[in-house]
Amino acid sequence: MSGRIARSLPERDRQAEQRQVEARQAELWGCLHGVMDPELDESVVDLNFVTRADVDATNHVHIEFRLPTYWCAANFSFLMADDMRRAVTALEWVEGVSVVLGEHMYADKINAGLAQGLSFQETFGVEADGDLEDLRRTFLVKAFQRRQVALLNHLTGIGHSPETITALTLAELCGLPVDDEGDGLRQRYLARRDVVAAARDEVPAFVDAAGSPLRADGFSAYVSGLRRVGVNAEFNSALCRGLLSVRFDLETPFVPKARVSA
Amino acid sequence: MYRTATGEEIFVIDGHTHFWDGSPANQKNIHGKQFIECFYAYHSNLSPPSEKWEKEKFEKYDAKTMFDDLFVSGYDDMAILQPTYLTDFYKNGFNTTERNAAMKKSHPDRFILNGAFDPRDGSKGLEDLHALAEKYKLQGVKLYTAEWRGESKGYKLSDKDSYKYLEAAQKLGIKNVHVHKGPTIIPLNRDAFDVADIDDVATSFQDLNFIVEHCGLPRLDDFCWIATQETNVYAGIAVALPFIHSRPGYFAHVMSELLFWLGPDKILYGSDYGIWTPKWLIDKFMAFEIPEDVSKETGSVLTLENKTKILGLNAARLYGIDVEAQKKKIRAGGGYAHLSEPVPA
Numbered sequence: 127m128s129g130r131i132a133r134s135l136p137e138r139d140r141q142a143e144q145r146q147v148e149a150r151q152a153e154l155w156g157c158l159h160g161v162m163d164p165e166l167d168e169s170v171v172d173l174n175f176v177t178r179a180d181v182d183a184t185n186h187v188h189i190e191f192r193l194p195t196y197w198c199a200a201n202f203s204f205l206m207a208d209d210m211r212r213a214v215t216a217l218e219w220v221e222g223v224s225v226v227l228g229e230h231m232y233a234d235k236i237n238a239g240l241a242q243g244l245s246f247q248e249t250f251g252v253e254a255d256g257d258l259e260d261l262r263r264t265f266l267v268k269a270f271q272r273r274q275v276a277l278l279n280h281l282t283g284i285g286h287s288p289e290t291i292t293a294l295t296l297a298e299l300c301g302l303p304v305d306d307e308g309d310g311l312r313q314r315y316l317a318r319r320d321v322v323a324a325a326r327d328e329v330p331a332f333v334d335a336a337g338s339p340l341r342a343d344g345f346s347a348y349v350s351g352l353r354r355v356g357v358n359a360e361f362n363s364a365l366c367r368g369l370l371s372v373r374f375d376l377e378t379p380f381v382p383k384a385r386v387s388a
Numbered sequence: 389m390y391r392t393a394t395g396e397e398i399f400v401i402d403g404h405t406h407f408w409d410g411s412p413a414n415q416k417n418i419h420g421k422q423f424i425e426c427f428y429a430y431h432s433n434l435s436p437p438s439e440k441w442e443k444e445k446f447e448k449y450d451a452k453t454m455f456d457d458l459f460v461s462g463y464d465d466m467a468i469l470q471p472t473y474l475t476d477f478y479k480n481g482f483n484t485t486e487r488n489a490a491m492k493k494s495h496p497d498r499f500i501l502n503g504a505f506d507p508r509d510g511s512k513g514l515e516d517l518h519a520l521a522e523k524y525k526l527q528g529v530k531l532y533t534a535e536w537r538g539e540s541k542g543y544k545l546s547d548k549d550s551y552k553y554l555e556a557a558q559k560l561g562i563k564n565v566h567v568h569k570g571p572t573i574i575p576l577n578r579d580a581f582d583v584a585d586i587d588d589v590a591t592s593f594q595d596l597n598f599i600v601e602h603c604g605l606p607r608l609d610d611f612c613w614i615a616t617q618e619t620n621v622y623a624g625i626a627v628a629l630p631f632i633h634s635r636p637g638y639f640a641h642v643m644s645e646l647l648f649w650l651g652p653d654k655i656l657y658g659s660d661y662g663i664w665t666p667k668w669l670i671d672k673f674m675a676f677e678i679p680e681d682v683s684k685e686t687g688s689v690l691t692l693e694n695k696t697k698i699l700g701l702n703a704a705r706l707y708g709i710d711v712e713a714q715k716k717k718i719r720a721g722g723g724y725a726h727l728s729e730p731v732p733a
Contacts, residue, residue, distance in 0.1 A: 165606075195429070196422035231419065350685065354609035357641045361628075362606045364635050368433035369426075 150181050150219065157217060158189070161209045163202070164265035166363045167272055170206055174370060177228070186222040187214050192229055194370035200232045204246045205258050207236065263321075267335050270318040272359055274332065275352040277311040284308070288345035292332060299331035389715075389724060390463040390670055390699070398674075398696050399711045401500075401703035402458060402467040402666055404566075404601060404626040404658025407491050408483035411448040420477035431663045434630040439668050449662055451491055459498060460726050462666030464659075465700065465718060466709070468500040470530040470566060470601075476537070485520060492524075497717045500707055502528040502566065505557070507549035508537045514556055521560040527707055528564035529557060530601075533585070545585040554593055564706050566599045566624065569611070583611045590618035597706055599656060602627040603646060612649035622702070623650055626658030632672045640682045647688035656706075657699045670699070 158179055159171045170176055170191065178190035189210055193203060207225045214223050225240050227233050239249030246258045281291050284304070294302070296319070304312060319325045323337030330339040340348060390398040410424030428446050445453075458464040469488035473481045481487070485503045492501040503526045505517045520526060534542045543550060545567065557565070569583050583604045590598050603623035604611025615621040623646050631639040646655050657673070659666045678690050704711050718724060 195426050197426060231422065351609075353641075353685065354612065354645055357638070357645060358606040358608050360635075360638050361608070361631075361642070364631070364638060365433075365606075368634070369429045372429040372432045373425075 147181065151179075153217060154179050154181060154187060154214065157213050158210060161206065161213050162269070163366075164205055164209075164262065165202060165268075166359060166366060167265075167269040168363060170210070173367065175206070176210075184221060185219055186224070187220055189214070189223065189225045191225070191227055192370075192374070193227070194366040194373060196229060196231050198230065200236065200250065201246060201258060201261055203227055203230060203232065204236055204239070204249065205262060207240050208246075208258070211240070266318065266321045268355055268359070270315075270321045271335060271352050271355045273311070273315040273318050275349060275356055277308075277315045278332070278349055278352075280304075280308050280311050282349075288342040292330070292340045292342045292345065294331040295328055296325055296331045297327035389465055389727060390674060391727070392674070392692070396692070397715075398463075399700040399704070399715065400464050400466075400657070400666070400670065401700045401707075401709065402464040402659050402661065403599070403624050403656040403703050404470055405454075405458065405467040405661040406472065406483045407451070407454055407469060407488050408472070408662070409448050409478070409480065409487065410446075410482060414448075414478050414480055414482075416477055416479050420474075420482075423474065423477055423482070427663055430627075434634055435664060436633050436668060439665060441662075446662065451494065454491065454661065455495065455498075457665045457667075458659075458661060459723065462659075463670045464498075464666050465723075466498055466500060466714065467661070468502060468528065468658075468703070468707075470502050471504045472530070472532060473504060473506075474535065476535075485524065489524060497714070497721055498723065500527070502526065502530050502564075503562075504530050504532070505553050506531075506535065506537060507543055507547060507553045508540055510549075514553065517553065517556060518560065521557075521562060526560070526562050528566060529562055530566045530568070532568045534568070546588040550589070551592070554589060554596065558593065558596060563595070564597045564599060566601050569600045569602060569604045569607070583607050583614055586611075586621060587614045587618065590614070590621050594620060596620065597622060599624050599706070601658070603642070605642075608642065608645060612645055615654065616649045621650075622654045622656055622706070624656045624658045625698070626660035627663075629657070629659070629669055629673065630664050632669070632676060636676070637679070637682075639676075640678045643690060644678050644682045644686045644688040647690070647694065648686035652694040652697045653702060655698045656703050673699070 155171065158176055159169050161170050162168060163170055163173055163175070166173065175191045175193060176189065177192055178188065180188050182188065191206070191210070207227060211223050211225050214220055227236050227240075230236065235249060239246070278291065281302075281304075282288075296316075299312065300316070302312075316325070319331075322335055323329070323333050332340045334340060334348065390400055392398070410420070410427070412421070415421050415424075424447055428443055431446060432440055456462075458467050469491060470483075471485045471488055472483045474483075475481045485501065488499075488501055492499040501524050503517070503520045503524060505513055505520075507513070509516070531545070533544065536542070545554070554565070567586065569586065583600065586598055586600060589596075597620050598618075599622040600611060600615070601624040603625060605628055611623070615623060625642075625646070628639065628642050631642070657670075659669055674695060676690060678688060683689055701711070703709070704714075
């Protein structure tokens with residue numbers, strides 16, 4: 127990866143440099159793991175969208191990604207690229223980021239926009255009729271709802287009544303004894319809790335999309351209403367994974383490796 | 389015709405079929421190539437391995453193959469041909485009314501031929517619709533609101549021009565408006581899965597039926613809400629149905645919601661041929677029951693009576709098909725010759 131001639135370096139330095147490269151690769155993939163497909167609410171890494179993420183000698187990051195179909199919505203595609211760029215830029219050692227989308231009907235346009243640091247609106251001009259922030263918000267709320275209903279179902283399943291659940295504060299929810307599965311669901315919910323209302327220790331743990339606390343008397347109707355959000359998401363997720371696997375013939379799962387250019 | 393183990397005969401109308409040409413010879417550009425490849429990915433991904441076709445067959449199949457798949461090895465009694473023009477991608481269009489008309493002409497008792505229009509085609513489009521409706525006695529149209537037209541990347545049913553066309557369609561005796569609202573192709577940034585415009589036109593055009601193909605997936609929640617409010621909004625389950633093989637639990641959820649919100653009289657079966665074939669879809673559908681843990685949420689049950697409505701009776705009602713008379717016609721034409729004699733009642 128280095129422009130210098132490796133053999134002129136003492137072995138110790140070479141190994142140290144190698145370790146640093148590997149650490150940065152790992153950090154980079156870890157960072158991308160936190161970027162979600164907005165609609166599926168799953169990591170772009172877990173979904174096999176990211177095909178390359180490398181660091182070069184000047185600490186520039188090169189990311190390449192692809193999507194399940196040639197036709198995936200341009201705004202979602204742009205949003206994911208933008209999120210990846212934002213996430214990676216936050217790493218302190220990163221000097222620059224390039225994100226490139228492959229095999230998509232708008233690939234050239236999106237890639238040119240990304241390379242010039244343009245917004246979605248600037249990239250698509252008159253064809254774009256909405257801004258990405260609204261879209262981002264819509265999907266964050268949906269993610270909040272899905273994560274909430276998963277946690278509510280879990281809590282109901284282990285015997286907590288609607289009265290108990292709706293009375294919980296955030297601090298009490300954090301202290302509730304749950305198994306590993308429950309804790310995973312709780313962490314996912316807490317990560318999206320502030321999308322809809324301020325999340326302080328003493329406020330109700332469970333609020334609706336408008337930020338109003340859930341009530342015990344309308345609890346089951348509320349949960350049924352959220353069920354369909356999950357049904358949609360599952361449809362998308364199943365379809366996207368399936369289409370991607372057929373399109374790129376993923377007989378074996380794609381395992382990102384910390385590749386280093388020689 | 390599907391016969392149950394106990395000898396009941398179920399009349400099947402396939403609400404969603406195509407006679408397309410996606411072959412390389414007909415492709416205008418890379419988009420045409422990618423479009424049929426995307427369909428093929430749907431087919432490959434959701435069909436059981438034994439039902440998978442070679443890509444060449446999938447790109448362009450002949451009329452006999454289609455007839456056999458639907459009516460001989462499949463259980464369809466009749467099939468509705470839904471056009472998809474895509475003239476920006478294909479030299480002669482992908483699946484036009486004219487191309488489908490050849491099928492209808494060879495087998496008039498088996499096919500229902502639908503037309504199409506695009507409100508962005510102005511007054512010429514209105515004239516074409518008149519000609520098409522008169523020539524083919526259209527009862528239905530298929531609309532694709534996300535289709536490209538030059539610089540435009542789609543339209544809404546609530547647009548002023550759409551109203552003109554819907555008014556014209558109504559005058560021409562077209563009653564059934566099938567609208568693609570499902571996994572979408574080519575959405576730019578408008579939420580092309582959006583089903584809100586259905587709400588608007590269903591209220592304004594009470595005498596028309598709006599069949600939302602693919603039941604608004606992945607916007608099932610919005611769709612159910614609208615279909616509950618509007619008596620003239622129906623769900624077509626093409627694309628949702630093949631999940632019965634790969635993700636039966638998920639399919640159960642979808643059916644359970646549709647039965648709960650719309651009821652069994654407003655759901656229509658469709659294979660989406662040639663993406664999927666009727667035989668395996670219906671075999672699995674007839675054997676399917678909504679599991680108890682799902683049905684306890686909604687109280688929805690997929691009874692034999694409900695299956696009978698979904699597979700044929702609902703479409704028969706929308707298209708004015710007299711099922712018994714139609715069976716006689718088909719039988720007289722030798723359409724049931726491949727079936728064994730019915731079990732005496």
